[in-house]
Amino acid sequence: MIKHKKVAKIGLLISAISAQWFVQADEKLAMTLNNLEPSLFAPNTVSTNQFEYGASLSPDGKKFAFVRALAQFAHSALVISNKQGDTWQTPTLLPFSGEFHDTNPYFSKDSNTFYFTSRRPVEGAAQDIFKMWQVSYDGDKFGKPELVPGKINGDHNVVYPTVHTNKDIYFSSVIKGTTGGVDLFISKFHPDGYQAPTEITELNSTASDADPEVSPDGKLLFFTSMRPGGLGHYDLHVSVKQKDGKWGEPINLGDKINSRRMDSDPILSADGNTLFFSSDKNPEVKAVNNYDELLQRQESIHNGLMNIYSVDITELNQYLRNKI
Known part of the structure; x- marks a missing residue:
């Protein structure tokens, strides 16, 4: 006893x-x-009173590609800003964009390829589907768009694809027979063409899960989700890869980053310590007393359209890696 x-x-x-x-x-x-302190990225140059989202920073940190769109994502084009010294310059339209509905830009980790999705015409395919495209890129000039080879493209939309260091592609889509509405997928790289997408089952919920981005070391996966427990719309989450190779329970990134509006499109810098994301959060709505003030409010950066934010996540990275 x-x-x-x-x-x-x-x-x-x-x-x-x-x-x-x-x-x-x-x-x-x-x-x-x-402790996270997100701020508007390049206010009045990148983040403006227009509709911008879906960014990608080149590995050398000197080029910033993003999307300028019409309201309600009716149409969009790809633009790029170059950094001179510490200042981001006025964006210019990418040479292959502007005619078709282009979105989701992404620089490859080796800077040799630039990716995006588009509804541009493909012979024999439905015209209302976003497919993944690639162009060669030498740090200055862009080539001509070509479809990403293999089975990643099909009769499903490829939404917000990101390309890991091993060339595997993570993306979101609605594919019949999977867990929720919008789900997370991976398409494995193969020299002869990308393999058919497989569902990331441990992260998908019956709600919508989208916009995956994997850290350079492959240990963290950031994404957005409408799963219960959030602040009311799409919230940014992070998952840590476990010892068994599966992704762990997602962590909501909290109300310093997330809002009651859409918070989405997570993208990391080359070192993984800066997180870029898109949001239509409106942190300060002031009452107006006359028509001129009303116009000023509508023309301000925080007018309810999407903007791009950045936040230092060095401390968060250290905390999450201690959990591995």
Whole structure:
């Protein structure tokens, strides 16, 4: 009986220590998320009173591609801003964009290829489907668009594809027979063409899950989701890869980043320590007293259209990697 009591006491002690560790871990996470300080990226140059979203920073940090769109995503074109010194320059239209509905730009990790999705015509295919395209890129000039080879393109939309260092492509789509509305997928690289998409089942929910971006070391996956427990719309989340190779329980990035509006399009810098994302959050809505003030409010950056934000996530990266 005494031995059983000692075992029970030890068990209770271990449980208490474990519970305390989880509380401390949760407190540390809450503090880390509360320390995040997102800000508008390049205000009045990239982030303006127009509709912009879906960014990608070149590996050398000197070029920033993003989307300028009409309201309600009716049509969009790809633009690029160049950095001179510490200043981002007025964007210019990418040479292959402007006619068709182009979106989701992405620089490859080796800077040799530029990716995007588009509804541009493809012979024998439905014209209302976003397919993934690629153009050669030498750091200055862009080539001509070509469809990404293999089975990643099909009779489904390819939405917000990102290309990992091993050339695997992560993207979101609606494909019959999968978990939710919009789900997360991976298309594995093969020299003869990309393999058919497979669902990332451990991350998909019955709600919509979209816009995946994997950290350069492959240990973190950022995405947006409408799953329960968020702030009311699409919220940004992060998942840590577990020792068994599966993705862990998603972590909501909190109210410093997320809002009651759409928060989406997570993209990382080459070192993984800066997170870019899109949001139509409107942090300050002031009452107006006359028509001129009304026009000024409608013409301001925070007028309800999407903007692009950046945030230093160095501390968050350190916390998450301690969980691995």
